[in-house]
Amino acid sequence: MRKSIVLTVIAILVFFSTFFIACSNMTPVETVDTYIKAWGSKNANTVAGLESENLWEFYYGQPTDREQRKEDVKNGFDMMRQQQTDTVRTNIEIELISQSDTSAVVQASYTIQRYQNGAELESAFDVHKQYTLIMSNGKWLISSTGSI
DSSP states (O other), X not given: OHHHHHHHXXXXXXXXXXXXXXGGXXXXXXXXXXXXXXXXXXXXXXXXXXXXXXXXSEXXXXXXXXXXXXXXXXXXXXXXXXXXXXXXXXXXXXXXEEEOSSEEEEEEEEEEEEEETTEEOSOOEEEEEEEEEEEXXXXXXXXXXXXX
């Protein structure tokens, strides 16, 4: 049991260290795809770290307080853990709408299903979002998201 936990932790560390190295070479679509899938990791530190790397200094037009955002993400994950809820994202489809040297617009659609203690909590529903990204220091950063 202990050996499998250690191997799992090592595998996760290798995956995310590879991810962070690769971030600077990602396309806008890959950036959004990685961001959406990170939320499925069920690890608040992973998502908070990813957001620190991939969110622009201004998010939704407001300055991003990175430490506050990390705390908000961790609190959200803690609440889900206390409520024993789980969110699964499937049928992820991502499309590049437009791109220039300095900005890009990406649309993403996916299905969300929520569970509590393994039982369906609510009916599955589709999500449609538009992400605006900007190029900063050779890296695509998510500037804003919005439902479409």
